[in-house]
Amino acid sequence: QKEVEQNSGPLSVPEGAIASLNCTYSDRGSQSFFWYRQYSGKSPELIMSIYSNGDKEDGRFTAQLNKASQYVSLLIRDSQPSDSATYLCAVIFSGGYNKLIFGAGTRLAVHP
Amino acid sequence: DVKVTQSSRYLVKRTGEKVFLECVQDMDHENMFWYRQDPGLGLRLIYFSYDVKMKEKGDIPEGYSVSREKKERFSLILESASTNQTSMYLCASRASQWGPQHFGDGTRLSIL
Numbered sequence: 001q002k003e004v005e006q007n008s009g010p011l012s013v014p015e016g017a018i019a020s021l022n023c024t025y026s027d028r029g030s031q032s033f034f035w036y037r038q039y040s041g042k043s044p045e046l047i048m049s050i051y052s053n054g055d056k057e058d059g060r061f062t063a064q065l066n067k068a069s070q071y072v073s074l075l076i077r078d079s080q081p082s083d084s085a086t087y088l089c090a091v092i093f094s095g096g097y098n099k100l101i102f103g104a105g106t107r108l109a110v111h112p
Numbered sequence: 113d114v115k116v117t118q119s120s121r122y123l124v125k126r127t128g129e130k131v132f133l134e135c136v137q138d139m140d141h142e143n144m145f146w147y148r149q150d151p152g153l154g155l156r157l158i159y160f161s162y163d164v165k166m167k168e169k170g171d172i173p174e175g176y177s178v179s180r181e182k183k184e185r186f187s188l189i190l191e192s193a194s195t196n197q198t199s200m201y202l203c204a205s206r207a208s209q210w211g212p213q214h215f216g217d218g219t220r221l222s223i224l
Contacts, residue, residue, distance in 0.1 A: 043216060044155075045215070046214060097160070099157075
């Protein structure tokens with residue numbers, strides 16, 4: 001069974017804090033991992049891609065990947081109210097047509 | 113930047129009508145996808161295409177068909193619209209089997 005698991009939230013953090021979003025996946029052969037942000041009523045927007053173990057930073061976002069533990073996370077530093085959205089973890093599962101599997105998403109609320 | 117364009121943001125149709133949703137991408141991507149998204153059910157894959165004139169069923173293909181006559185265009189067809197097909201429809205494309213998907217703005221379809 002191909003699965004991507006996320007805590008549905010809501011995760012509530014104060015403005016300026018670090019938001020930590022977590023995701024686990026079931027396929028040890030997965031090679032590609034993505035984080036999407038989705039505002040209510042809008043389409044998912046790609047914010048991070050990560051392919052190797054370790055950290056990848058882009059502005060206020062840091063993606064962390066640990067393939068041995070089958071775990072990927074997203075840190076948002078200096079959280080802003082505009083970061084309030086649902087964050088979708090997505091993993092490409094090996095085999096067949098390399099299907100992209102989405103988690104159900106974590107709702108983040110940043111309060112002033 | 114990748115541009116995925118869906119023909120309509122909002123669409124209202126009647127039960128039994130044949131409905132066409134159009135999607136165009138401008139990045140010469142080989143893979144294209146159609147999803148629907150409903151509250152509490154996440155993103156569900158309807159159909160995908162990995163090349164011109166090729167198509168594969170996703171997780172929920174019943175009641176839908178697709179057409180890909182040109183590389184840049186992927187159409188979703190509701191053969192005889194029903195009220196349970198009221199949903200947000202999202203088109204996506206990707207350049208390679210290990211790369212991220214890029215989404216269009218979505219079409220919010222209401223079947224009355």
